[in-house]
Amino acid sequence: xxxxxxxxxxxxxxxxxxxxxxxxxxxxxxxxxxxxxxxxxxxxxxxxxxxxxxxxxxxxxxxxxxxxxxxxxxxxxxxxxxxxxxxxxxxxxxxxxxxxxxxxxxxxxxxxxxxxxxxxxxxxxxxxxxxxxxxxxxxxxxxxxxxxxxxxxxxxxxxxxxxxxxxxxxxxxxxxxxxxxxxxxxxxxxxxxxxxxxxxxxxxxxxxxxxxxxxxxxxxxxxxxxxxxxxxxxxxxxxxxxxxxx
Amino acid sequence: xxxxxxxxxxxxxxxxxxxxxxxxxxxxxxxxxxxxxxxxxxxxxxxxxxxxxxxxxxxxxxxxxxxxxxxxxxxxxxxxxxxxxxxxxxxxxxxxxxxxxxxxxxxxxxxxxxxxxxxxxxxxxxxxxxxxxxxxxxxxxxxxxxxxxxxxxxxxxxxxxxxxxxxxxxxxxxxxxxxxxxxxxxxxxxxxxxxxxxxxxxxxxxxxxxxxxxxxxxxxxxxxxxxxxxxxxxxxxxxxxxxxxx
DNA sequence: ATACCGACTTGATCTGGGTCAAAGGCGCAC
DNA sequence: GTGCGCCTTTGACCCAGATCAAGTCGGTAT
Numbered sequence: 001x002x003x004x005x006x007x008x009x010x011x012x013x014x015x016x017x018x019x020x021x022x023x024x025x026x027x028x029x030x031x032x033x034x035x036x037x038x039x040x041x042x043x044x045x046x047x048x049x050x051x052x053x054x055x056x057x058x059x060x061x062x063x064x065x066x067x068x069x070x071x072x073x074x075x076x077x078x079x080x081x082x083x084x085x086x087x088x089x090x091x092x093x094x095x096x097x098x099x100x101x102x103x104x105x106x107x108x109x110x111x112x113x114x115x116x117x118x119x120x121x122x123x124x125x126x127x128x129x130x131x132x133x134x135x136x137x138x139x140x141x142x143x144x145x146x147x148x149x150x151x152x153x154x155x156x157x158x159x160x161x162x163x164x165x166x167x168x169x170x171x172x173x174x175x176x177x178x179x180x181x182x183x184x185x186x187x188x189x190x191x192x193x194x195x196x197x198x199x200x201x202x203x204x205x206x207x208x209x210x211x212x213x214x215x216x217x218x219x220x221x222x223x224x225x226x227x228x229x230x231x232x233x234x235x236x237x238x239x240x241x242x243x244x245x246x
Numbered sequence: 247x248x249x250x251x252x253x254x255x256x257x258x259x260x261x262x263x264x265x266x267x268x269x270x271x272x273x274x275x276x277x278x279x280x281x282x283x284x285x286x287x288x289x290x291x292x293x294x295x296x297x298x299x300x301x302x303x304x305x306x307x308x309x310x311x312x313x314x315x316x317x318x319x320x321x322x323x324x325x326x327x328x329x330x331x332x333x334x335x336x337x338x339x340x341x342x343x344x345x346x347x348x349x350x351x352x353x354x355x356x357x358x359x360x361x362x363x364x365x366x367x368x369x370x371x372x373x374x375x376x377x378x379x380x381x382x383x384x385x386x387x388x389x390x391x392x393x394x395x396x397x398x399x400x401x402x403x404x405x406x407x408x409x410x411x412x413x414x415x416x417x418x419x420x421x422x423x424x425x426x427x428x429x430x431x432x433x434x435x436x437x438x439x440x441x442x443x444x445x446x447x448x449x450x451x452x453x454x455x456x457x458x459x460x461x462x463x464x465x466x467x468x469x470x471x472x473x474x475x476x477x478x479x480x481x482x483x484x485x486x487x488x489x490x491x492x
Numbered sequence: 493a494t495a496c497c498g499a500c501t502t503g504a505t506c507t508g509g510g511t512c513a514a515a516g517g518c519g520c521a522c
Numbered sequence: 523g524t525g526c527g528c529c530t531t532t533g534a535c536c537c538a539g540a541t542c543a544a545g546t547c548g549g550t551a552t
Binding site for chain 4: 444467
């Protein structure tokens with residue numbers, strides 16, 4: 001776990017530090033990044049990129065939450081990725097986007113024009129390697145989620161999602177695995193349903209059930225307190241430590 | 247689509263050519279690969295790597311089929327990846343495996359010792375870039391599968407699986423999208439169920455239903471004929487061309 | 493040939509989660 | 523304040539797919 005932020009690729013003026021990559025970047029490389037960098041803001045609900053669109057940029061999330069979603073013709077949608085601050089968006093080497101990228105909350109992104117970014121990668125092995133590591137992490141996360149989607153019950157799915165969101169929240173780090181966890185849900189019930197392969201009614205019912213059973217406490221609709229993180233992991237059917245250990 | 251095999255990382259003596267990577271490798275690089283290469287054979291059902299095991303090698307599938315699976319304590323299992331010949335196994339930079347790798351059929355792999363392979367990557371940018379491309383493809387496939395697991399009906403799931411397996415079979419290329427497709431299923435009903443997040447009974451029932459409705463023809467349990475690939479894609483609820491176009 | 497075993501099919505029944513419908517809350521504009 | 527919209531909850535009912543339980547089929551060892 002340790003420092004999530006070091007996954008990001010950014011540059012010195014970003015709110016996000018770019019330790020892992022740019023600590024190793026020399027002045028010339030940083031200057032290159034700076035030259036092709038720009039910020040974009042989106043309102044909640046706006047689509048950042050449509051599936052099939054030509055990708056003009058890559059970048060990382062500065063603040064807010066974005067999600068990758070796939071939609072079938074009849075309207076069924078599945079969220080296939082959740083992008084929190086410091087997460088990277090885009091595919092160096094891909095001409096067009098494979099899924100819709102949607103701003104789930106108000107969103108700020110730090111973007112780099114794709115072509116020059118790709119050029120820089122090809123000339124900068126340590127950036128390419130960093131990207132590979134990040135992509136492998138995303139792949140592991142995606143496959144972890146396949147287990148959730150394919151085999152877990154609705155209650156387990158909710159618990160899994162809460163543990164993932166909570167885990168990324170700073171407040172947990174202070175408390176440790178057995179401790180209390182407090183955070184605000186950044187997703188509507190519908191967005192949770194789209195991520196979990198459920199309906200929003202089922203999400204709502206299971207949230208109520210978890211509350212009734214004392215696994216979580218709710219204040220308003222979004223403010224969540226988890227008295228015992230371990231208990232939540234048990235509910236998620238998760239045999240691991242939830243990624244809290246190194 | 248075009249040439250699947252060019253995804254592989256191998257070396258000249260492998261049954262699999264290694265066009266994309268090694269066409270660009272010089273003699274010294276090929277010699278390095280050769281020095282750390284070895285073959286391993288597994289029988290159907292054998293576990294190649296246990297989740298959590300220390301990874302001693304990376305490599306690619308030469309023949310047969312392997313699958314990546316995750317298992318919960320209570321025995322529920324979800325297949326999270328299907329590895330066909332030419333697919334790459336392993337995570338440069340990872341000390342331990344994230345999932346079980348199981349030989350679904352008799353299996354031959356071409357392996358490289360991990361440490362020297364990683365060293366070679368760090369010194370050989372074009373190999374690292376090739377690995378990044380391959381990993382991005384895997385990520386797309388995993389996310390595509392999340393839609394299948396989260397939102398498709400049993401019938402659509404089966405049709406999706408058949409179209410993926412058939413698509414990798416050489417016989418299709420000759421016939422094109424509207425044509426006939428013939429192949430042998432390399433998976434038991436149970437393995438199909440584990441991949442699709444279903445039970446084996448449901449898989450069997452839906453296979454019968456697709457047969458009854460003329461979407462597929464079955465000869466024995468495993469030999470499948472698809473009269474119209476387009477029809478199969480329609481059944482899969484798939485709006486794309488199934489990856490047949492470039 | 494017999495009988496055994498693993499892979500598969502089919503039937504009967506059950507149930508978790510979907511669907512449809514009707515109310516709460518709560519924030520915001522007027 | 524009052525009213526309007528959106529998010530959320532809750533209830534009643536239904537159905538796709540799970541579960542439980544017999545069989546069938548094909549290969550192979552005795």
